[in-house]
Amino acid sequence: MPRFDYSHFGRGSAIAPPDRYRSRKQPKQDRAKETRQRVLDSAAQVFSEHGYLAGTTNRIAEDAGLSIGTLYQYFPNKDAILRALMEQHVETGMTLLAQRTAAGLPDRLDDTLRIFVRAAIDNHCDDPGLHRVLFEEAPRSPAFLERLHSLEDMAVASTAALIAQYPEVNVSDPVTAAEVIVATVESLVHRLIATPAPVAAGVVEDVIVTMLCGYLTGSTE
Secondary structure (H helix, E strand, C coil), X not given: XXXXXXXXXXXXXXXCCHHHHCCCCCCCCHHHHHHHHHHHHHHHHHHHHHHHHHCCHHHHHHHHCCCHHHHHHHCCCHHHHHHHHHXXXXXXXXXXXXXXXXCCCCCCHXXXXXXXXXXXXXXXXXXXXXXXXXXXXXXXXXXXXXXXXHHXXXXXXXXXXXXXXXXXXXXXXXXXXXXXXXXXXXXXXXXXXXXXXXXXXXHHHHHXXXXXXXXXXXXXX
């Protein structure tokens, strides 16, 4: 199965050596977990405000009110912090979609597409500046890229099964159609929402849903 081209996330970015992304041992005690999250919260603020290059561990530690030594107990460098923020972003998106589909899917195709598009938009709206750092400026480990590809494969498979439930869908190859849906939502939401001058979320949602409905049903109305 061809994989979605994540190169649009990587203008000026590179793949970092895997060892730079290895965080310290995961904390088990509540206080340690809280401190680790405090580092991540401050890192999100610092990277969003200063970007990847100027988002140093010293700035992150200062924002968190921690010593640099304490920060290094949890993360060996800023790339490891970025990896954790990337993972957190992905997990948030998955949780958001699971919550919105927990009660089942609507009867109408456009309403179902709207749920998925809106979830993607909401996951990008919280902090567009941070999202640009994570997926445009910062280097990423091969392991994280492989995880993104794996998640995309899962999204394509589940989307293909989903659209097959709607009789109005008129495509010759559901898997290819699912690949188009996943790529369209991810690419357009990223380019139109996670930007210094974002398009209104409601407009982006309506445009993508209308576009995908027309494609899936063969209707131009």
